[in-house]
Amino acid sequence: MTAAAAVRDTARGLLADEELADLRRELVELGFGELVAEDPREAIALWFTEQGRAGRITGALDLLVDDAGADPVLYPLCADRGVVLDPPPTLTRVHVPGVGRAEVGQVRPAGGFARELPVALVEPRADLPDLAEPLLSRLRTALAWELIGAAERIAELTVEYVGLREQFGSPIGTRQAVRHRLADVRVALEGARVVAARTPLDDSVLAAAAKALAGRAALLACDWALQFHGAIGFTREHRLPHHVRQVRFLDGLLGSAATLTTQLGTRIAAEPAVTGAVRDVLGPAAEALP
Amino acid sequence: MNPAAFRESVTAWLAGHADELEPFRARPFTVLAEHVERLRPFHRRLYDAGFTRAGWPADSGGSGGSALLRGVLYDEILAAGYDLPRGFEFAEIIVPTLFDFAPHLARRHLPAILRGDLLMCQGFSEPGSGSDLGSLTTRAVPDRDGFRVTGQKTWIGNGAVADWCLLLARTGDRASRHRGLTMLWIDMTSPGLSTRPIAMADGTDELAELYLDDVAVPAEHVVGGVGQGWAVAMHLLQFERSTWAWQRQAHLLATLSTAAREGARPAALGTAFLDALALRALSLEALLTTAAGHPLGPASSVTKLVLSTAERSALDARLSAGDPILTDPAGHHAAEWFHARSTSVFGGAAEIQRDLVADRVLGLPRGSA
Numbered sequence A: 001m002t003a004a005a006a007v008r009d010t011a012r013g014l015l016a017d018e019e020l021a022d023l024r025r026e027l028v029e030l031g032f033g034e035l036v037a038e039d040p041r042e043a044i045a046l047w048f049t050e051q052g053r054a055g056r057i058t059g060a061l062d063l064l065v066d067d068a069g070a071d072p073v074l075y076p077l078c079a080d081r082g083v084v085l086d087p088p089p090t091l092t093r094v095h096v097p098g099v100g101r102a103e104v105g106q107v108r109p110a111g112g113f114a115r116e117l118p119v120a121l122v123e124p125r126a127d128l129p130d131l132a133e134p135l136l137s138r139l140r141t142a143l144a145w146e147l148i149g150a151a152e153r154i155a156e157l158t159v160e161y162v163g164l165r166e167q168f169g170s171p172i173g174t175r176q177a178v179r180h181r182l183a184d185v186r187v188a189l190e191g192a193r194v195v196a197a198r199t200p201l202d203d204s205v206l207a208a209a210a211k212a213l214a215g216r217a218a219l220l221a222c223d224w225a226l227q228f229h230g231a232i233g234f235t236r237e238h239r240l241p242h243h244v245r246q247v248r249f250l251d252g253l254l255g256s257a258a259t260l261t262t263q264l265g266t267r268i269a270a271e272p273a274v275t276g277a278v279r280d281v282l283g284p285a286a287e288a289l290p
Numbered sequence B: 001m002n003p004a005a006f007r008e009s010v011t012a013w014l015a016g017h018a019d020e021l022e023p024f025r026a027r028p029f030t031v032l033a034e035h036v037e038r039l040r041p042f043h044r045r046l047y048d049a050g051f052t053r054a055g056w057p058a059d060s061g062g063s064g065g066s067a068l069l070r071g072v073l074y075d076e077i078l079a080a081g082y083d084l085p086r087g088f089e090f091a092e093i094i095v096p097t098l099f100d101f102a103p104h105l106a107r108r109h110l111p112a113i114l115r116g117d118l119l120m121c122q123g124f125s126e127p128g129s130g131s132d133l134g135s136l137t138t139r140a141v142p143d144r145d146g147f148r149v150t151g152q153k154t155w156i157g158n159g160a161v162a163d164w165c166l167l168l169a170r171t172g173d174r175a176s177r178h179r180g181l182t183m184l185w186i187d188m189t190s191p192g193l194s195t196r197p198i199a200m201a202d203g204t205d206e207l208a209e210l211y212l213d214d215v216a217v218p219a220e221h222v223v224g225g226v227g228q229g230w231a232v233a234m235h236l237l238q239f240e241r242s243t244w245a246w247q248r249q250a251h252l253l254a255t256l257s258t259a260a261r262e263g264a265r266p267a268a269l270g271t272a273f274l275d276a277l278a279l280r281a282l283s284l285e286a287l288l289t290t291a292a293g294h295p296l297g298p299a300s301s302v303t304k305l306v307l308s309t310a311e312r313s314a315l316d317a318r319l320s321a322g323d324p325i326l327t328d329p330a331g332h333h334a335a336e337w338f339h340a341r342s343t344s345v346f347g348g349a350a351e352i353q354r355d356l357v358a359d360r361v362l363g364l365p366r367g368s369a
Helices: A003-016 A023-030 A032-038 A040-054 A060-068 A135-164 A176-197 A204-228 A230-234 A240-252 A257-270 A274-281 B003-016 B032-048 B068-079 B087-101 B103-115 B174-180 B229-243 B245-261 B266-291 B299-319 B332-342 B350-361
Strands: A075-078 A091-096 A100-107 A117-122 B120-123 B139-143 B146-157 B164-170 B181-187 B193-197 B207-218
Touching: A003 A023, A003 A040, A023 A032, A023 A060, A032 A040, A032 A060, A040 A060, A040 A135, A060 A135, A075 A240, A135 A176, A135 A204, A135 A240, A176 A204, A176 B266, A176 B299, A176 B350, A204 A230, A204 A240, A204 A257, A204 A274, A204 B266, A230 A240, A257 A274, A257 B245, A257 B266, A274 B068, A274 B245, A274 B266, B003 B068, B032 B103, B068 B245, B068 B266, B087 B103, B087 B120, B087 B164, B087 B229, B087 B245, B120 B146, B146 B164, B146 B181, B164 B174, B164 B207, B164 B229, B174 B181, B181 B207, B181 B229, B229 B245, B229 B266, B229 B299, B245 B266, B245 B299, B266 B299, B299 B332, B299 B350
Parallel strands: A075 A117, B120 B164, B139 B164
Antiparallel strands: A091 A100, A100 A117, B139 B146, B146 B207, B164 B181, B193 B207
């Protein structure tokens, strides 16, 4: 077994153990900080995918923030697709320097954050209050992986369900209308995964792109998962609604797919050479070959 | 030479010869034969500079090294704003297939292909056989010294300008479906073979019909064995759906740069950039997979679907700059728009790709409706 596979198994074990309440402490004991220091891309990809799949609150993002030594005052949360937190945060309208009037509040621990998160609700496609680089790109990459993990799990649940659920005498997954949409979900997910996998550490363009692609794929996975699960997918008994809330929160945090897409477009409009500069970081010449 | 060093030498050469390379800057075409001839000297210059041989086997006319070097060359030519000479497109689809199934033919033709002197096409579709390729009726009947081929092929890219054609014909009986097919390598100057260009909606004559009337094909021009045509075709389509897409992503990223300078809308630019980036990363995976000698598998259908999306969104971004379909007198934007739309049809329609993903990637139960 490779070292990465061993770490992934350990991560899966931890995340599957419902008895473990304080995953942040477990992470510290596992040596998450050292793993990140040793190979940040690999460690972040691995842990956050697993965390996204499990849909748990872990504190891994707290650790990344602490590592950077600067805790941002406010985290921008884009509500353009509607963030459906349970329970909803209490928001207050205040003036935020650099942003103007904004709704701010505390979000209960969610996703990678085990502490209460100070958020500023920002208008769709608005300029986001700046988090300092390289922390911003690192957090976006982590969130991209968490979204990919969640979307993977959601897609798996759906593929499994449509293979079992029979109507009109055969599984609904034999119908092209269902098959083609789940194929589209997989295609979106693969695109997000390969871009995230080749996003260099702390590259602002690719980190934003990876998060946008991951958010786009995860939202698509949610839409079709809810549709194809039928009524059971809307119950508290099923885990799907939990994953859907998770995805919508993660997508909104630090720039939603829609907001980041427009921001990337604005960046390219101002600097057309950005599209060609991708060759420096993603391509045959940027590969570490044996 | 490693890909990074090769990239440096290509970019330096392109920059150092910018004046002489001016005629090869990217521009739309309407007459394929003129387009091919305009770019032929470019291909030759790239050959003389030693670039086109890189990444092809040294015992067959190449200069060796990783197949990734080829990917670097296309990426840099397109990023620098030049048209990619036509010969490179099918070289990436047909030549790897020849190496895998008829290495003697690959070795014989590769030097001319690398010089840009030999153009290829593939004859698969027929008037009655599009997505259902297993229903094709062009017949290859055994003859003393090989086969005699009779039938009609259509939608042949490069058909009217190609020197050689990789053609799928039926050698079994009519009911044999995909089991009775054989892939043949056919000289386009053969007696009994004629082509007719098709006037396309995009204003070009890029595709052609191909008529075969008792065309003789020697036995040594069977690619992959008699009755193995389906396997060869499926093998080839993996390249058409994924490694070839590497050339398109480079073209699309360059298109987006142009669109940005023309004032394209940020939301459209951003969407198209994400699609092109996904295509770049997916087709890079395909390049790495084939360079390592591994099969591509059903992942190529994923790449093809992303290609279709990326082609569309890039053109949507380009057109968001204004209303060029109405204001572009030469009709070039409309031409490119039609071409972008056709990506979800050629090389296996998007519906077929989604079925393949559902069956082979997701493992969903097979359905009939």
